Amino acid sequence: MSVYVDYASTTPFDREILNEVMDSADVFGNPSSIHRPGKDAKAALQKHRTHISQKINAKPKEIIITSGATEANNLAIRGTADRHERPHMITTDIEHASVRTTYQNLSEAFEVTFLKASENGLIDADDLKNSLRSNTVLVSIMLVNNETGSIQPVFEIAEILKDHQALLHVDAVQAFGHMEVDVQKLGADMLTLSGHKIYGPKGIGLLYLREGIKLSAQLTGGSHELSRRAGTENVMWVHALALAMEKAADERAQRSLKEMQLKERFLNELTAKKIPFEVNGDLNQQASHITNIYFPWSEAEFLLTALDMAGIFVSAGSACNAGTVQPSHVIQSMYEDEERALCSVRFSFSYLMEEDEVTEIVSQLDAIYKRLSK
Ligand SMILES: *Cc1c(COP(=O)(O)O)cnc(C)c1O
Helix, strand or coil: CCEECECCCCCCCCHHHHHHHHCCCCCCCCCCCCCHHHHHHHHHHHHHHHHHHHHCCCCHHHEEEECCHHHHHHHHHHHHHCCCCCCEEEEECCCCHHHHHHHHHHCCCCEEEEECECCCCCECHHHHHHHCCCCEEEEEEECECCCCCEECCHHHHHHHHCCCCCEEEEECCCCECCECCCHHHHCCCEEEEEHHHCCCCCCCEEEEECCCCCCCCCCCCCCHHHHCCCCCCCHHHHHHHHHHHHHHHHCHHHHHHHHHHHHHHHHHHHHHCCCCCEECCCHHHECCCEEEEECCCCCHHHHHHHHHHCCEECECCCCCCCCCCCCCHHHHHHHCCHHHHHCEEEEECCCCCCHHHHHHHHHHHHHHHHHHHC
């Protein structure tokens, strides 16, 4: 039996959605063309965009379709930075690489403050308050951390920013489908989502941009996406994104309940087998599908390889360091403990999993633990 338990790095493309999208392949026109096939494609695109916008309580024109959340995050950050002379921006130590690396690159030209997480995995809203300056133009904070599942105090931060010019950019990739994502309630000015984290296709995502806010396009060319992102729209994948968002929103309660049950069972079985472990961060401030575990008895790199050979597919933090296992920057920021950062593994569950798969994960972990303790 093999078990994939790495759904935070990607999810399988829902077959039902794939089939429905295939049926729309005949609408092949270029949405920018003025003849009938073009108009048909434009109408389909508009329909999907409307569905997408409704799922986060936005307007259709506030949705910029991108090639994924990486591009959307780049557009939010660079597109804002480009519009200011000497901007100051605030982000956190625990962002996804697409946000963190973008800010690191910009920090050579602009001033960027990186906020640290506490041991509970959370950014302190007071830290943010104290870091605000008169020239702060952008604050980027994720809603759910992709390594620990920690739910960040975005509501509190939005409240603080109410009487400040700084815009709020929220990476909600790991939140959608697991908790409510409503741009109005969140008070987000910009928000990013990705198709392949919610059982849609890879290579599609979006940036929500509140009406009235201007961004400098990062991809220039035609006037697609209201001149905020040039390039012929991938109508089929936009359709798939709309369907994936619809299904994830409709089934959110059942899916997250199942994820929570799987996670709970996992932690209980680890305890029952007396495998030494600690949960990184606060279990009560965690999204349903992710948990991050410190195993003091093995480095993650070894454990991942041993588990892979045993048919258990899991990762150490994010999948974004292409094949290498580096100490997690998230665990490092939380605990300032490199050993802990090197010995932590992320397990991310799905409603698609069965309970006996959890038992299999723990039994393989137990076998490796026993082998190492000899
Ligand atoms: C996966 C992920 C991204 C990147 O999304 P892509 O669509 O793969 O570019 C960004 N942020 C978070 C939190 C993620 O988990």
